[in-house]
Amino acid sequence: MLDEIDRRILDILAANARVSLKELAQEAGLSSPSAADRLRKLEERGVLDGFTIALNPMKLGYPLQAVIRVRPMPGMLHIVERLIQDTPEIVECDKVTGDDCFIAKLFVRDMAQLDTILDRIAEKAQTNTSIVKSTPVKRRLPPLL
């Protein structure tokens, strides 16, 4: 699926998606047209889904992170899903199997704001909240086959 050079390219970009093609090319051991071509093909194939940024929540005024598990009351599933999507402090959410229907991560300014958000959800679902104390594994790439 991916050869050694593709993996190399993805690793380099994961560390810094804004490297110039020239630098990317030399680190991957090819010329820049080839590197550009590889890059284009990875995007076309959909393997590489996009280029984005990582922010520092602290520096943005979000010193608190939490993970909430959400179990909607009967009949409320779609309403709760909509509510989650419409809560901008929720930065990611998965719908999962098991008793808890959703698992979401959110950034907040303080406990009061967390409380406000949870109150709003609690009208339509049971929630279970965990405060993030640290992040032993920061977002990283899975092994590339």
Add this chain to the structure above:
Amino acid sequence: MLDEIDRRILDILAANARVSLKELAQEAGLSSPSAADRLRKLEERGVLDGFTIALNPMKLGYPLQAVIRVRPMPGMLHIVERLIQDTPEIVECDKVTGDDCFIAKLFVRDMAQLDTILDRIAEKAQTNTSIVKSTPVKRRLPPLL
């Protein structure tokens, strides 16, 4: 903290971190030296923590995603933390308050692989696994103040 233009710049980069400075500048309504300057300052301040890529797990041969909650047995906390960090299929993990000590997300090729990974963890911790069925909120930026 951040003014309107900074927010604009971050939004643009979140959508495509590889835009040229020229394009970034015009979309943000300034000249390219100014845009470069803003960008440099955002990095220096640490607000902008880096540029990275988004991959498509499917296309990489990881059709299955799971979220696991991990409660180490007494005395095993550090060993379990190490184990999690050394499991490359785990792409992110938070240490949280509450009964569950860790919440981790992982990408796997199939159920067999998930089982293997869980077996290894289960020697040292209680685990609770949820399979991801869909992702109502894909990774996004929190509101920028």
Add this chain to the structure above:
DNA sequence: ATTCGTCGGTCAATCTCGTCCAGCATCACG
């Protein structure tokens, strides 16, 4: 009120980089 310093910005010149093109090596196949 004037002056001075600073901050954030523009413009223009230069230097770097990306992209396009032509051409070459390798390989699978009739």
Add this chain to the structure above:
DNA sequence: CGTGATGCTGGACGAGATTGACCGACGAAT
């Protein structure tokens, strides 16, 4: 063999980044 597809390189040219000189708005001190 000859042919076509694939993946690469090097060079040329146009687009983009960077740098330095300059400009105007704003605040503080004289």
